[in-house]
Amino acid sequence: MIMSAYKIEVENLNAWYDYKHVLIDINMKIKERTVTAIMGPSGCGKTTLIRCLNRMHELVPKAKVSGKVIFNNLNIYDNNVDPTWIRRKIGMVFQKPNPFPMMSIYDNVAFGPKIHGIKKRSILDKIVKQSLEMAGLWEEVKDDLQKPASALSGGQQQRLCIARALALEPEVILMDEPTSHLDPISATKIEMLIRKLAENYTVVIVTHNMQQAARISDYVAFLYMGRLVEYGPTKEVFERPKNELTERYITGKIS
Amino acid sequence: MFYELYLGSWLSINKFGLGFIIGSVWDPVKGIFGALPLILGTLFTSAIAILISFPISLGIALALSEYMPKQLSNLFFFFVELLAAIPSVIYGLWGIYVLIPFLREVIYPFIQSNFGFIPLFSGPIYGGGFLTTSILLAIMLIPIMSTIMREIFILVPSALKEAAISLGATKWEVISVMISYARLGIIGAIMLGLGRAIGEAMAVSMVIGNKFQLFPSSLFDAWYTMAAILANEFIEAINPLHISALINVGLLLLVINLIVSIIAKIIVRYHLRIIGGIMRE
Ligand SMILES: Nc1ncnc2c1ncn2[C@@H]1O[C@H](COP(=O)(O)OP(=O)(O)O)[C@@H](O)[C@H]1O
Ligand SMILES: [Mg+2]
Numbered sequence: 363m364i365m366s367a368y369k370i371e372v373e374n375l376n377a378w379y380d381y382k383h384v385l386i387d388i389n390m391k392i393k394e395r396t397v398t399a400i401m402g403p404s405g406c407g408k409t410t411l412i413r414c415l416n417r418m419h420e421l422v423p424k425a426k427v428s429g430k431v432i433f434n435n436l437n438i439y440d441n442n443v444d445p446t447w448i449r450r451k452i453g454m455v456f457q458k459p460n461p462f463p464m465m466s467i468y469d470n471v472a473f474g475p476k477i478h479g480i481k482k483r484s485i486l487d488k489i490v491k492q493s494l495e496m497a498g499l500w501e502e503v504k505d506d507l508q509k510p511a512s513a514l515s516g517g518q519q520q521r522l523c524i525a526r527a528l529a530l531e532p533e534v535i536l537m538d539e540p541t542s543h544l545d546p547i548s549a550t551k552i553e554m555l556i557r558k559l560a561e562n563y564t565v566v567i568v569t570h571n572m573q574q575a576a577r578i579s580d581y582v583a584f585l586y587m588g589r590l591v592e593y594g595p596t597k598e599v600f601e602r603p604k605n606e607l608t609e610r611y612i613t614g615k616i617s
Numbered sequence: 618m619f620y621e622l623y624l625g626s627w628l629s630i631n632k633f634g635l636g637f638i639i640g641s642v643w644d645p646v647k648g649i650f651g652a653l654p655l656i657l658g659t660l661f662t663s664a665i666a667i668l669i670s671f672p673i674s675l676g677i678a679l680a681l682s683e684y685m686p687k688q689l690s691n692l693f694f695f696f697v698e699l700l701a702a703i704p705s706v707i708y709g710l711w712g713i714y715v716l717i718p719f720l721r722e723v724i725y726p727f728i729q730s731n732f733g734f735i736p737l738f739s740g741p742i743y744g745g746g747f748l749t750t751s752i753l754l755a756i757m758l759i760p761i762m763s764t765i766m767r768e769i770f771i772l773v774p775s776a777l778k779e780a781a782i783s784l785g786a787t788k789w790e791v792i793s794v795m796i797s798y799a800r801l802g803i804i805g806a807i808m809l810g811l812g813r814a815i816g817e818a819m820a821v822s823m824v825i826g827n828k829f830q831l832f833p834s835s836l837f838d839a840w841y842t843m844a845a846i847l848a849n850e851f852i853e854a855i856n857p858l859h860i861s862a863l864i865n866v867g868l869l870l871l872v873i874n875l876i877v878s879i880i881a882k883i884i885v886r887y888h889l890r891i892i893g894g895i896m897r898e
Contacts, residue, residue, distance in 0.1 A: 418783060450785035460776040464798050474784040523780070530784060 368432075369394040369534060369564040370415060375429035377410050377419055384410050386588045388429070392581070397556060397565045399579035399596070401572065403617055407588045408568040409457075412536045415566065416452040417445040433534070450478060452534040453527035458543050459519035461511035461526070467494075468507040470522055474530040489529050497525035498555050517548025524555065535559060537567040541574070553578050572612060576600055584608045622868040628861035637865055643829045643846075645854070650862035652843065652869060654831045659842040659873070662747060662821070663814035666754035667807060674759050674810075675803070678766035679792060694767065701760035709823035712753045717744040717824060720752070725837060740835035743826060748836040750825040754817060758810040765809065769802040770795060801884050808881030812874050818844035843870045 370392040377385035384407045392398050400408045413419040414427055417438060430437045438448045461470050471490045480486060490507070494500040499521040503514070511522055520540055527535060537556070541549035556578050559565055569575050575582055575596065582599045584592040584607070592599055592608040603609040610616050623630075629637060629650060640651015677697070681690045721744035732738040773795045781794045796803065826839020827849060833840045843866050854860045 416783065418779070421779070421782060446785040446787055449783055454783040456776065456779065456783075458776060460774075460780045462777065462780065462794065462798070464800075473781075477784070477786055477790050526780075526784065 367394070368392060369434070370566075371430075371432040372415075373430040373432065375411075375414060375431065376427070377407070377414055378426040379410075379422060380424040384588050385414065388590050390583055390590060390593050392564060392566060394564050395560055395562065396580040397560045397567060397578055398581040398583060399575035400566065400568045400583045400585060401570075401575050401611070402585035402591075403611070404570065406585045408585055409538050411585065412454070412538055412566055412568055415534070415536055416449050416454055418449070418454065420445075450474070450530050451532055452536060453530060453532035455520070455523050455527055455535065455537040455540050457539045459516055459523055461514070461519050461522050463510065463512040465511060466508045467503050467511055467514070467522060470511050471525050471529045474526060478530065490525075493525040493529040494522075496528050496559075497521045498551060499525055515548070517544045517551065520544060520548070520552060521555070524552075524559075528559075532563070534564045534566065537565065539568050539570055542570060549574075572600075584611060586611070619868075619871065622864055622871060625864035626861055626868050628858055629865040632858065633862075637862070638869070641831045645850075645856060645859045648856065648858050650858070650865075652862075652866055654829055655841055655843045655846055655866060656869065656873075657831065658747075658825070658840040659815055659844065659870075662750045662754060662825070662840065662842060663811055665748070665751035666758060666814045667811055669751060670755035670758040670762055670810065671807060673755070674762035674766055674806075675796075677759065677763040678770055681763070681767045682770035683792065694764065697760045697764055701764060705757065705817060705820040706823075708753060708757050709820035712749070712820060712824040713745075716753060716756075717749060720744060720749055729837075737836050740837055742837045743839065745824045745826045745839060746837050747825070747833045747840045750821050750840070750842075753820055753824055754814045757817065757820065758814060761813060762806050762810045765806040766799075766803060769799045769806065772802075773798055801887060804884050805881050808877055808884070812877045812881070815874055815877065816844055816870065818842075818848040821845045822848045843867075843873075 368391040372388050372390045372392075375385055375388040376383065388411065400411060402408055410419060415431055415438075419425050419427055427439065429439075431439060433448070433452065436443065438445075462473065465473065468490055471493050472486045475486060475489050480489070491500060491504075494503065499518060502518060503509075506513070511519065514522060520543075524535075524540075541552050544552070553574060556565055556567060560580070567579070579596045581594065582592075582596045583590055584599065584605070586607050592603060592605045594604075599608065600612060603612060607616070633640060633650060637650060637652055638656065639653055640649070641653045642649045642651050643654070644650075681694060685693065721742055725742045725744075728738055729742065777794065777798055778791050781791045786794065821842050822845035825841060825845055827841055827845060828839035829841050829846075847863055847867055847870070850859070851863055854863055
């Protein structure tokens, strides 16, 4: 089998909430170790799209999906694929920071490795430290690892969620507007972090913020009313959009 | 109310003091009253009732909030709420006419033939008694505890479940996250159930056998509780000391229940404070 150069290939993806058709024939190929930003007006299907990439969409009652999402040459919607395995390989960071409030900082990060069978304290210690370092949170919390996660600020909580996802050593990280609930300084920290993550991971980020997409992404996808209207290298899309809708969105005529 | 009970108990408190709590003789004829057997009977029957009803209620609550489709769950919930509204005399009657014969003819002989070598399961089977009371109490508690716990699980933020799922958690691992998030609320529900069990008079007095003794000889033996003795003896008591001793039992009951509900309140409040720190919009 020839490994494709793409980490994720979306083929004819359609998604529904009950009878509401919210994603229509999406095709896109996502390169390994790049940052791909998904933009578009609110309600256009951005969140739904990334939730289809790690089989979270099906958790909504009556939600349906058709088409393929090929991850490392494997269609994640094949019958014999275990969704928990997919979610472990394709991590997710949510719009609103959602650490486990009843757990310590340490236990939040160790949760993933623990449920996947790592029990040895010394190994967990190492994973927790590495993940927090990678998320740029280690220096701030290293003396407070046993404090509840609820004691952290919003920006710190979001970085904790990133560390928690990284602790599983995923190959892809999906982020749904990870900075929309944060102050500008925290948001900048996370943007820098995303650039750094792209050295080792494939990042797909939903963003509402065009400047953010321009700053951090290698590729941009523009979604409009459930359709992928434009997809290409960030610079090209912003400088020479092919589609009129994209241009109008970029110039602020639709939002 | 406290004060009135205290006044009413005055004769008894004056005569027996703390001896009332540690005494184990109850003799209205000689005028000697000690409530220790009643206290023990109350605590043990209630504790075992919780032990039986808790896992069942937890299972029902999870099934209702997690597994069942909404409409079915609501229908079931409505039914369970109806059960919670049945007066305890009815439970007592049901205990006498349905539960006791069933336990006496089917369950207890089975237990005894298999585990009879353990002293707890030996001895004569009357049908009513210690274990029967706990089982009946458990049946009464299940509707209340499971509806409260269902509410608690429904309140677990979906963001929390999604976080666990996105980390590759299985259904059971998600449930254990929910339980750990809701643990103090669950303890609160248990305390509430415990309060109900401790205070239950009518149904208990109908099935426990009303035998005043420090400890029953086995799980099948008869016993007594504070609430049950109040239900039985209050109307017929004429001797002022006897009446005062019964009121004193009522006072103890109130104190125990107060302690339980205060602990429950503290736990629940503490719980809300921890969780409030994060999931607030
Ligand atoms: N759980 C849901 N049930 C029904 N409809 C939903 C649900 N979530 C989203 N939708 C609908 O699907 C469409 C796409 O939503 P979403 O993917 O959240 O858009 P975006 O993230 O771009 O704002 C919207 O019209 C929204 O109303
Ligand atoms: Mg969204």
